[in-house]
Amino acid sequence: MSLNIKPLADRVLIEPAAAEETTASGIIIPDTAKEKPQRGTVVAVGPGKKDEPTQLSVGDTVLYGKYSGTELSVEGKDYLMMRESDILAIV
Secondary structure: OOOOOOOOEEEHHHHHOOOOOOOOOOOOHHHHOOOOOOOEEEEEEEEEOOOOOOOOOOEEEEEOOOOOOEEEEEOOEEEEEHHHEEEEEOO
């Protein structure tokens, strides 16, 4: 994948995981009731700040806060741009 977005400083670009379509018991969830995913894959990473290098790398699967990041749409795909500090864990 060739994405022409290069995050600056401690920012990372994340491709959110798809929202769940059905529950564990097989009930189909309508679009209006789906929760925003809180898991995604790192697509691009900034160089970090002067005294704090970035700890993430492209391809990492991460968990982030429910209302974290700025939503972007590039070439029909949705992404989130957020600070590395908004990421809770690497899965």
